[in-house]
Amino acid sequence: MSGLEVHDVPDGVDPDAWHLDVTGAVASELTFDREDLRALPVETFTADFTCVEGWVAEDLSWRGVRVGDVLDRAAPTAAASHALVHAMDGEYACSFPLNDLADAVLALELDGAALPVEHGGPARLVPTGEADCWESVKWVAELTVTESAPEDADTAESIALSRVG
Template sequence: MSDLETHDVPEDVDADAWRLGVTGAVGREMDADVADLATLPTETFTADFSCVEGWVAEDLTWRGVRVGDLLERAGPTAAATHALVRAMDGAYACSFPLERLSEAVLAIELDGAPLPIEHGGPARLVPTGAADCWESVKWVAEIELVDSPPGDDDTAKSIALSRVE
């Protein structure tokens, strides 16, 4: 398996009960499980993963659904400009402009196998291009579209960076 480091899996994370909601400023709210995601077109890409903790996992191969494909099915309203991506644990969230989030992948596999829970399975947000490691949200349970940029309190950056200190 990969060289990704792991942190404890929060008690609130139950891979068997996992569901993904696409909510908020959309024409059709969505509710999906892993089997639903598997019916969508998938993409595979290989990239290094660098963490602010100082380690690098090289040549990870991710496979998943382009977030833009999910958003297209939900039909963002004309007012939707940003999204909050929330983890299943209820505490971790990250905000993104819709344009940037659309390019990200919701990974369901890592290195040819189902994404393990300790690495964010069953679904982990993997931003493409330049990204901070804390933007790779594990256990994604909700993508909420909103009509304005979320505030600093709506990001997990402080949680992630607290692990470095």
Template sequence: MSDLEPHDVPDDVDADAWGLGVTGAVERELTVDVAGLEGLPTETFTADFACVEGWVAEDLTWRGVRVGDLLERAEPAASATHALVRAMDGAYACSYPIERLSEAVLAIELDGAPLPVEHGGPARLVPTGEADCWESVKWVAEIELVDAPPDEEDTAKAIALSRVE
């Protein structure tokens, strides 16, 4: 298994009850479970993962569903410009412009095995390209499309940086 460092799994995270909702400014709200994600086209990529805590996990191989494929099925409203990606723990959320989020992968495997819950399984958002570590949302439970950048609800950076202070 990879050398990606796990954090404690919050009590509110129940991998057996996991589901993903695509909500908000969409024509068709979606709910997907693990089997539904596994039935969608997937892609695989390898990249290093650097954390603000000072460690780097090299050559991680992720397999998952391109977020743009999910968004396409939900048919975003013309007014939708951003999305708030929420974790199953109810506290962690990160906002993205829709164009950038569409390129990210909702990973269901890490290094050829199902993504363990301690690493964000059953599904973790993994941005492609340049990204800060806090943008990789574990236990993704909801992608809410909105018509403006969400500020106060975007907790990811503050929570991540609080771990290193």
């Protein structure tokens, strides 16, 4: 399959119970299951994945939905500017400006197969622009839209970078 490194799957990750919540500064808070996401327009793109740990997984083919299509259904408020992307484990989250996040893909497949849990399945955030590898959030379970940039303490940069040694 892919050349992505595998890290332990946290105890709080249960692919059978997975769903995606869109909450916060939106007109309609929503919950999506796998079938709801599959009903949205599907995107496929191929890219290398470069990690700050020094390894590269080449030519990964990601397939999923644009985060912008998910957010459009929830209708962020006029004052909304950012979102926190939360992992299912309840600890890991990354902050993004909404404009950058809209172009990211919520990947459901990798290299033509369902995204395995050890690689972030059932849904992994894959930024399509300039981003650090730790911003590719595994096990995405919630998008919390905010009206200001979240504080550094709200994000998982320190958790991610503690793995680099």
